[in-house]
Amino acid sequence: MRTVLTLTLCLTLIWMVACGSEESAQYSDDSTLAHSPAANTYAYDVAEAEAYETVAVNQSEKTTASIAPLPTAAQQRKIIFTASVQLVVDEFEGVPAKVRALADKHGGFIASSSVQGSEGEPRRGNWKLRIPSEAFHTFLDGSKTLGQVRDVTSDSQEVTAEYVDLEARSRNLRKEEERLHKHLDQSTRSLNDILQIEREIARVRGEIERIEGRLNVLKDLTSLSTVTLSIEEIKDYVPEATEEPGFTTQVARTWGASIDAVGGFFTRVSLATVGFIPWLTVILPLALVGWLVLRKLRHHTNRAVPVAAGASEK
Numbered sequence: 001m002r003t004v005l006t007l008t009l010c011l012t013l014i015w016m017v018a019c020g021s022e023e024s025a026q027y028s029d030d031s032t033l034a035h036s037p038a039a040n041t042y043a044y045d046v047a048e049a050e051a052y053e054t055v056a057v058n059q060s061e062k063t064t065a066s067i068a069p070l071p072t073a074a075q076q077r078k079i080i081f082t083a084s085v086q087l088v089v090d091e092f093e094g095v096p097a098k099v100r101a102l103a104d105k106h107g108g109f110i111a112s113s114s115v116q117g118s119e120g121e122p123r124r125g126n127w128k129l130r131i132p133s134e135a136f137h138t139f140l141d142g143s144k145t146l147g148q149v150r151d152v153t154s155d156s157q158e159v160t161a162e163y164v165d166l167e168a169r170s171r172n173l174r175k176e177e178e179r180l181h182k183h184l185d186q187s188t189r190s191l192n193d194i195l196q197i198e199r200e201i202a203r204v205r206g207e208i209e210r211i212e213g214r215l216n217v218l219k220d221l222t223s224l225s226t227v228t229l230s231i232e233e234i235k236d237y238v239p240e241a242t243e244e245p246g247f248t249t250q251v252a253r254t255w256g257a258s259i260d261a262v263g264g265f266f267t268r269v270s271l272a273t274v275g276f277i278p279w280l281t282v283i284l285p286l287a288l289v290g291w292l293v294l295r296k297l298r299h300h301t302n303r304a305v306p307v308a309a310g311a312s313e314k
Helices: 002-035 037-066 095-105 133-146 160-185 191-223 247-313
Strands: 079-089 109-116 124-132 148-158 224-233
Touching: 079 133, 079 191, 095 109, 095 124, 095 133, 095 224, 124 133, 133 148, 133 224, 160 191, 191 224
Parallel strands: 079 224
Antiparallel strands: 079 148, 109 124, 124 224
């Protein structure tokens, strides 16, 4: 019995010692791994990788934001816009200033202008305006507010194919010009070769200047549209049925037209009288002389008739 108890106690002690050794070894392994250089290197690599990844993402976002978007196909097209607008107004006063303000508002300018009319006569104005092509349609809408629309026509012409072709030809000619200059720089060339190369360079240079001149014209026409604006002061103008004014406006226009007609008649009569007065100094003396001559002739005729009658009686 004692032997059995002793054996059991020994086995229990051995088992407890073995469990403690395993826990100590596991703790030692964990501690060593946490403080070992390899563990620190692995932890640093992970943190550094995450940091690099964050910086890369931020840099990518900044680069993407800083890169301007590529122009669309519509923005690369070369289109020439032209338009003609004819308006009528009741009062021409202040119209030139409104036209200038409208052009400035849309980023354009007045290329040429002419205003005609005199006192007592209807006035009219013609303007040639250059408006940025992107503001072409908004400018047309704004111009219609300056008066009553009589006629509006617009046109567009796409010259993209011609523009691209001219650019390609210009590049090829420039390369050809560079090659000719390189040939000309060679000292082994004869005089005839040099003269021939110089003639060829002059021909190529002329082609380049002609093409570049046409490109500049196309750039100007496509970047700035051309609008011809005509505004006329017509007080008796009657618009179309869709734009017919009210009864009050029609009465006012009719009354104004009548007054203008009467005033114009008396004005023309007065001017004709004033213009005829200088001629009276010439016409009156001639008329007086003529009258005297006719009177004298009539007097002699009357005296000759009784004499002839007496002779016939004898």
